[in-house]
Amino acid sequence: MKIALIGYGKMGKTIEQIALDRGHELVLTIDITNQHDLTVENLRKADVAIEFTIPTSATANYGLCFEAGIPVVSGTTGWLDRKTEVLDEMNKHNGTFFYASNFSLGVNLFFALNKKLAALMANRPEYDISMEEVHHTQKLDAPSGTAITLAEELFENHPGKKSWTLDKPTSPEQMQITAIREGQVPGIHRIKYESEVDHILIEHSAKSRQGFALGAVLAAEFSFGKKGMLTMNDLLNL
Template sequence: MKIALIGYGKMGKAIEAIAKERGHEIVLTIDVNNQQDLTVENLEKADVAIEFTIPSSALQNYLLCFDSGVPVVSGTTGWLEKKDEVLKAMQQKDGTFFYASNFSLGVNLFFALNKKLAELMKNRSEYDITMEEVHHTQKLDAPSGTAITLAEDLFDIHPGKTSWTLESPSQAEQMHIEAIREGQVPGIHRIKYESEIDYIEIEHSAKSRQGFALGAVLAAEFSAGKKGLLSMNDLLNL
């Protein structure tokens, strides 16, 4: 499979290494130094594009991929206020868009665990719920896209929480998310249910970027020949 890498930071380089190990060819690499090479003509050389950039450039990158007819797999977070615009453009071009806030297989199993625990605890009003996420200092958005996914999944099930805040909650329905940026931490997410007598906590901790990179390459392989909006739930059959 021929892959275009849009974004060639630490994640892009990790994806490149795994893609080559799995027998794929990198036919286009885009970083801050050669943005002018991100064209429909160049994208058409690829079977799929993998996009890990920044929120301000993600939308334009997606549109170029749709224009080129190339499926795009993206892990960029912080752009979801433009989700309707992206999906409309995808539909107009009969495109393929695989999006995940986190491509780690373990994190996506953690998403399922979070939903299960929320279901078990939804009638336990004596437990307050908080979240903590820790990432490296280069991560621009806070809370992380993964934390937002965890929070929204929880809100869909648990009636006690309806929104999140990075500040001290002003209402009982708000869930506090502590977003910590330190060192080179790949990613830690903790969800705690705490009462006056005990607490229950679940945690996922990434050891390296390798899990995210592998998931992105698997998503690219999965997207071949498919149309529409795809997710890790489709890939993992969750």
């Protein structure tokens, strides 16, 4: 496949290496120095785009990909308040949009485990629930998109919790998320159910960016030739 890579930070460079190792060709690479090259005309040279940038530019990038008629795979977080607008634009162009807050195959299995455990604990009010996430200091959003996904899916399966807060909870229905930024941590997410007599803890800890980057390339391969909104559940058949 011919890939347009939008965003050439640490994640973009890792995606590049994995894409090349899997036999793909990068026909367009966009970073902060050549953003003027991100045009519909240039995007049409690619079969698919992979986008890892920042929330303030992501939605405009998606629109250019839809207009160019190529699928866009994105892992940028922090823009979901504009999701309806993005999907309207996708439908307008009969486009393809693969979005994941986290492309790690292990994290997406962790998502499934989180939902299952939340359902099992739904009738156990003696257990309070909290979450902690740890990322590198360059990560701009807090809590992480992955943590928000975990929280939303937990709420769907556990009636005792309905919202999250970074501060101390003001009601039993709130779940506290502690967001820590330190060093070069690729990503750790922990969900804890605690009672007076014990606690249950599930955790996913990434060892490197390789897992995220591989998932993004697999998503690009999966998206080629498809239409509409796609997620890791489609890719993994979860």
